[in-house]
Amino acid sequence: MDKTVIIILVIMLVLIVNFIILAIYIGRRYNNTDWGHPFMNILDGLLRFYCQRYHRQWNYKIDIPKDKKILLASNHISALDPFLLVAATDRPIRFMIAKEEYDKPILNRLFKAGGCIPVDRGGRVEGAFRSAMRAIEKGEIVAIFPQGGIHCKETPREIIKPGIMRLSKLTGCDILPVRISGVAAPGSMVSCLILRGDVEFDVHPLLSTKEVQMPSFRNEMSQWLLGESETIECHDKDSG
Known part of the structure; x- marks a missing residue:
């Protein structure tokens, strides 16, 4: 083998090893919660570093009460959203995601390691609901994007899916609404x-299970997630 090629390969190997060492160091330093596996903990730290340093998510933290069963409900404006939510909390989050996304090769292993819950949007959601209920009963945080998919102001307005109401009722969970903004290229995947x-x-005060079951909830929540209102006012009459 040519000597120049060997030198280039050695340099590349050294760079790769140093990159891996640096990634492990950053991951361990910025890791802020225990996911139950060293790899996931390092990935947690890398995500926090990426979100805080690159996307300037410095002082935004979501305080989740530890003495209550909570269902985290966020708007969904880009593929970056789950990373931002992970970086803003100090507890592992189990995301409910579409089954077709969950089943993608390679990503499936990552989703499984992160405890994601696949949802069959074709109508068979009972299994996903049971998994979410078990997680919530164990004190874990379950997050849902009630808009169903990536949805921003430029997207035709749709009311949120009713599954969030059903899940709140089945588990007795309060809802913690979160609204993400400031993402570059909203509506994009890459x-x-x-x-x-x-x-x-923007973190809204907790909504009780009683408020979530009000007829006006879905419309009020939809408006708030889109930034069309400052508060979610649930009442007996549907405001839609």
């Missing part, structure tokens, strides 16, 4: 990861 954002969170 550009949002590359373009630098200036992320902010």
